[in-house]
Amino acid sequence: MTTPAPLDLRQYGHADAPGIRVLLLDVHDEVYEGSDDPLAGRDEFAKFVDHWSAHPGFACVVAYEGDQPVGYAYGAPLSSATTWWAKVTPALPEVFTSETGTRTFALSELMVRAPWRGTGASRRIHDALLEGRPEERVTLLVHWDHCKVRALYGGWGYRTVGETVPFEGAPKLCAAVLDLR
Template sequence: MKLPDGVEFQHLDAGQARDLRSTVEDIYRRSYLEAIASGDPFDSPEQFMHRFDRYTDPARGSVFAMVVAHVDCRPAGQIWGWTLSPNAAWWKRFQPDASIAAFDEFIAEDGTRTFGLSEIMVCSEFTGHGLARALHDELLDSRPERRATLLVEPDNNRAYRAYVKWGWSRVGVTKPSWPNAPVFDVLMRDL
């Protein structure tokens, strides 16, 4: 797939991302049309933006990284995540697959080992042109961590197929503590 002409990537830290809060919400609303329309409270723009505010909260102390894609100067997609800190909440409700033998070693974080990829989205008018993969690679190629993890809803077939194609593998399941959160498959890949 050929990326749209005029694609530019903007790298942001937590403070810079907070300054673009309205852009973040706009991209979400233009990317998750069906999810928002479903009425699922977890997918409401209000709950999404509440999670965004928590992810970018300076008091959180984690290393947050975000990339926004622009096509001809118009926001077209975004991706973000953060370095998992020691005792990361990411692993609190994690239930590993049988292939994970050394559980305590697997979830041990030192603040440099694992990047938690939290969100990736492309506005509906830009889907099908490789922009999601470009965002994915743009962010992960810039990370110093040794591995990355993400959550995906098991029935999100389109995203799941893409992640597997991009080198991700399932390692277990989790149900985050966010209100109305579904059960997610936990995927991993080496960086």
Template sequence: MDLELRRVGREGLDEVRQTLLDVFAEVYAHRMSDPFFSVERFDERLTGHAGRNSWEAVIGYDNGTPVGYAYGAALQPGARWWMHQLDPLPEDYTEETGARTLALFELMTREQWRGQGIARRIHEELLAGRAEERVTLLVDPRKTEVKATYERWGYTNVGEQKPFPDSPLYATMVRQLRAPTAA
């Protein structure tokens, strides 16, 4: 397989939105009965995430067929990301500048292409183009293999949060990308 990785910013969302929705629908087909995982709710979250100036996605293609993607955006000052921690983190840890933390909102690979290192390649390509000091993501702690994968990639669990009333409980994970910049 010759994996092609394409980066798109928020100005290109209209061109790739249906691709993102289609891959999501396939990956989460087993959870569609849960309203939180419906394509409509995902599309709402996608619209909110992509509304940030710093939003970017990396989509992987195998001979023109989308196989997976990752997308994220920098957390802005006053971001709600850290507010849902069950055990609050220190204020100096959660203070956002708009350039400190990349929130990795989604990373998924279609089943046929799993186990080939594609998710990691997409993930690392997204991070390679970013200037933030660290990256954070949420993962269902019951998905122990997925959580262990993120730990192998350098992420540390910093607590748990429930970002929406109807969402699952998630482990909040953080990976340092570079040394913090002086204030």
């Protein structure tokens, strides 16, 4: 077994978002090239990038090998006004869904370019993003039909809390949570 190449894991925040926006979109375009997912187009995905990066608590890790971007992960804390849990079924109790702006970090995206898949890069990016987070938990949504990805997150300690179609046009997604403490 070969040792994975060292990755340069770079941290970015809200103020850095304009400078990494094109990089995030370009990596996304490569990862989703040929996808029939109606939400995978550059313009649609740009709306998600802009939404999440507008949050003052936006955090992003981009991994590089040399000068090549390997992949990235980003997200932000859920605000007290979030609708993240509103359409999760079965309905979750208010004690679970109540957000303060500091309780739950939402991992919005994690993607790795094809040459680095299966190398452990996704886990390293994930862990770098969450390292030292002050929130008590992290949540994410993953396509229900992507069984391998759901299993990967399960292996990292995420537990499924329900399913959701958060907005019109979205696929059925699995809502999962990982306790950080």
